[in-house]
Amino acid sequence: MTTPNRAKIGAASLLLASALAAGSAAWAAGGEPVHIDRQKWSFSGYLGKFDEAQLQRGFKVYVETCARCHGLKRIAFRNLVQPGGPSFPEAAVKSLAGTYKVDAEPNDQGKILKRPAILVDYLPSPYKNEQEARAALNGALPPDLSLIAKARGIESHAPFYLVPKNMLVDIATGYQEGGPDYIYAYLTGFKEPPAGTKVPDGMNYNRAFASPHMTAMPNPFAGGDGFVKYDDATPATVDNYARDVTAFLAWTADPRLEERKRLGLLVTIYLLITAVLLYLAKRRIWAKAH
Amino acid sequence: MASHESTYRPTSNISKWLDARLPVQRMMHGQFVDFPTPRNINYLWTTGGLLTFFLAVQIVTGIVLAMHYMPSAADAFNSVEHIRRNVNYGWLIRNIHAVGASFFFLAVYIHIARGLYYGSYKAPREVLWILGVVIFLLMMATAFMGYSLPWGQMSFWAVTVITNLFSSIDSIIPGLGTRIVQWLWGGYAVSGTTLNRFYALHYLLPFVIVGVVGLHIWALHVVGQNNPTGLDIKSPSDTVPMAPYAVMKDVFALSVFVLLFAWFVFYLPDYLGHPDNYIEANPLSTPPHIVPEWYFLPYYAILRAIPDKLMGVIAMFSSILLLIFVPWLDTSRVRSTKYRPVYKWFFWLFVFTVVALGYLGSKPAEGVYVQWARVFTAYYFIHLLVVLPIVGVMETAKPLPRSIAESVLGSPAAAPKHR
Numbered sequence: 001m002t003t004p005n006r007a008k009i010g011a012a013s014l015l016l017a018s019a020l021a022a023g024s025a026a027w028a029a030g031g032e033p034v035h036i037d038r039q040k041w042s043f044s045g046y047l048g049k050f051d052e053a054q055l056q057r058g059f060k061v062y063v064e065t066c067a068r069c070h071g072l073k074r075i076a077f078r079n080l081v082q083p084g085g086p087s088f089p090e091a092a093v094k095s096l097a098g099t100y101k102v103d104a105e106p107n108d109q110g111k112i113l114k115r116p117a118i119l120v121d122y123l124p125s126p127y128k129n130e131q132e133a134r135a136a137l138n139g140a141l142p143p144d145l146s147l148i149a150k151a152r153g154i155e156s157h158a159p160f161y162l163v164p165k166n167m168l169v170d171i172a173t174g175y176q177e178g179g180p181d182y183i184y185a186y187l188t189g190f191k192e193p194p195a196g197t198k199v200p201d202g203m204n205y206n207r208a209f210a211s212p213h214m215t216a217m218p219n220p221f222a223g224g225d226g227f228v229k230y231d232d233a234t235p236a237t238v239d240n241y242a243r244d245v246t247a248f249l250a251w252t253a254d255p256r257l258e259e260r261k262r263l264g265l266l267v268t269i270y271l272l273i274t275a276v277l278l279y280l281a282k283r284r285i286w287a288k289a290h
Numbered sequence: 291m292a293s294h295e296s297t298y299r300p301t302s303n304i305s306k307w308l309d310a311r312l313p314v315q316r317m318m319h320g321q322f323v324d325f326p327t328p329r330n331i332n333y334l335w336t337t338g339g340l341l342t343f344f345l346a347v348q349i350v351t352g353i354v355l356a357m358h359y360m361p362s363a364a365d366a367f368n369s370v371e372h373i374r375r376n377v378n379y380g381w382l383i384r385n386i387h388a389v390g391a392s393f394f395f396l397a398v399y400i401h402i403a404r405g406l407y408y409g410s411y412k413a414p415r416e417v418l419w420i421l422g423v424v425i426f427l428l429m430m431a432t433a434f435m436g437y438s439l440p441w442g443q444m445s446f447w448a449v450t451v452i453t454n455l456f457s458s459i460d461s462i463i464p465g466l467g468t469r470i471v472q473w474l475w476g477g478y479a480v481s482g483t484t485l486n487r488f489y490a491l492h493y494l495l496p497f498v499i500v501g502v503v504g505l506h507i508w509a510l511h512v513v514g515q516n517n518p519t520g521l522d523i524k525s526p527s528d529t530v531p532m533a534p535y536a537v538m539k540d541v542f543a544l545s546v547f548v549l550l551f552a553w554f555v556f557y558l559p560d561y562l563g564h565p566d567n568y569i570e571a572n573p574l575s576t577p578p579h580i581v582p583e584w585y586f587l588p589y590y591a592i593l594r595a596i597p598d599k600l601m602g603v604i605a606m607f608s609s610i611l612l613l614i615f616v617p618w619l620d621t622s623r624v625r626s627t628k629y630r631p632v633y634k635w636f637f638w639l640f641v642f643t644v645v646a647l648g649y650l651g652s653k654p655a656e657g658v659y660v661q662w663a664r665v666f667t668a669y670y671f672i673h674l675l676v677v678l679p680i681v682g683v684m685e686t687a688k689p690l691p692r693s694i695a696e697s698v699l700g701s702p703a704a705a706p707k708h709r
């Protein structure tokens with residue numbers, strides 16, 4: 001039986017390898033490669049969960065820093081209350097919503113007036129449209145952040161012969177945090193440009209941003225440690241701001257993550273047991289045939 | 291060969307009544323319970339069952355998605371986000387459908403490699419094999435159009451790049467290619483109109499696949515299954531009834547494959563996708579690298595390996611269409627590569643070639659990547675057009691066992707009956 005075995009392994013590895021090649025191809029930004037470190041996240045791996053307190057801090061950072069330029073249009077106030085997210089108390093979110101003004105239904109005269117937002121409303125974006133945003137920001141467009149953690153990734157620069165091994169490790173550990181890893185690196189990547197590099201007006205040097213490492217976004221944490229006040233005992237440092245807001249954005253991009261991983265564990269265990277039982281049944285039945 | 295009595299005995303009055311009028315239960319019993327399967331088939335023969343399972347999964351999850359999905363340029367992306375966020379278990383249905391397409395292809399590639407290794411395309415299974423190639427082509431068309439539906443950046447630009455290939459016909463008949471492309475698009479650019487028709491076809495084609503799969507299984511049950519020795523079934527001792535033997539093995543293999551599948555659905559749902567597809571389609575911004583889904587990468591590499599656009603398109607399509615002629619290109623009298631000491635090496639070289647092309651297809655089309663893609667593209671065609679016919683004539687096969695039963699149980703005199 002050696003040959004069919006080799007055939008099996010060969011065919012399986014062929015498919016696996018090409019499936020995996022796709023994964024490595026997944027994110028390839030233009031220009032010279034940037035190495036981005038992977039971070040530890042509470043929501044990574046197959047037992048991963050969001051850290052409620054971290055998401056709450058991250059939301060605070062978003063509101064006080066990023067919301068000036070970036071929208072979060074896929075998140076409704078009610079989502080902030082739901083389990084598996086920041087899970088703020090409902091009353092707090094209701095009163096927070098009340099401080100935002102949104103378009104009301106047309107009144108009897110057909111006029112659209114403003115009314116305070118309620119739980120089912122979506123978070124209002126800072127600009128009405130792309131043109132308004134660009135006009136306000138020197139022609140640059142700050143993307144909506146709802147999905148940004150899924151819309152970015154990190155590139156692997158391993159030589160081709162290491163690719164299969166790295167892929168197997170990523171598959172076994174369920175690595176899906178390329179987006180958050182990138183965002184953290186971007187938010188903390190505002191550094192002095194290397195000597196001789198000219199940074200054009202309105203641009204900022206950021207080592208994580210795709211080559212030539214110039215981004216239109218100014219360092220949102222230029223205010224330094226302490227400029228966002230934390231309500232818990234977490235040190236109010238730039239590093240924590242970046243981490244917390246990134247975790248928050250990971251949640252906005254994937255609000256069903258906890259439900260998914262919880263169900264996944266049950267399904268995996270169920271299938272494992274089923275597979276073992278089926279294997280035993282198969283052995284029993286085939287014992288008569290050999 | 292596969293002709294055998296159905297042991298079906300209707301018991302209830304209703305089934306007797308039906309049996310005299312439409313013996314569908316008798317047919318099913320004969321084809322899927324009594325059906326004689328070679329006793330030596332290995333786990334590679336479970337891929338057919340896997341494929342049937344995944345076709346059903348795609349159709350069921352697809353219909354549920356269609357209840358929430360909106361095929362217009364303005365709504366498509368948002369409706370997929372709505373499915374992910376708000377629909378009960380929408381994230382699950384969507385992950386199953388998206389990852390399911392990948393696993394469908396994983397299974398079909400193993401299935402095809404199995405056929406190539408054991409010579410399952412050789413007489414009398416040529417029609418069975420050709421129907422398989424037709425299914426493969428339909429799957430590719432379905433998956434390509436399905437990938438356009440979420441209307442992300444990769445969806446949009448993959449459609450743009452691939453439909454644009456037809457414009458290369460302009461170099462033979464000026465104007466014709468452009469007309470074809472505009473006809474496909476339903477306008478002068480990829481737009482919501484294109485999305486709409488792709489959606490209609492994406493909904494239709496899986497049911498066409500169901501029809502061709504029906505013919506494929508019919509053809510299989512006329513000529514019978516091949517097996518690792520490639521020998522014909524000569525006596526009843528060469529076979530076991532499909533139920534419970536083959537069925538049990540299929541179900542076990544399915545549970546293992548579904549376990550791997552579930553791992554991706556729950557823990558790596560975006561691993562096989564591309565981050566850019568979480569950015570809504572934007573005709574004004576071209577992504578730095580446009581790459582297709584992983585299962586198209588080998589063909590994409592062939593396309594880009596050829597400097598001339600039209601020739602590239604022809605090479606890409608013929609790399610698949612050539613498979614139709616493999617039953618006649620292979621001149622060997624022996625079916626199974628197990629007994630072909632020379633061809634064996636070429637077979638694994640071919641497998642390596644396809645994997646390498648897949649890797650190169652994921653890389654930018656420049657420098658060494660293109661050079662290697664040319665080397666492997668050349669071997670791809672040399673394998674099918676030169677190696678298959680010539681090695682088949684030159685090589686001396688190893689001695690074949692006398693029968694399937696002997697290959698499993700050993701020669702009746704030398705080996706004990708039971709292991």
Ligand code: HEM
Binds near residue numbers: 353394439492499
């Ligand atoms: C041969 C079987 C099928 C294959 C290979 C297939 C493949 C695909 C692929 C690759 C996608 C894109 C997934 C993504 O990235 O989001 C997709 C999306 C979709 N498919 Fe299918 N599909 C099949 C059958 C069906 C059927 C039968 C239906 C409907 C009855 C359907 C309805 C949809 C819908 C509504 C979407 C868009 C939603 C989404 O992107 O998640 N599919 N399909």
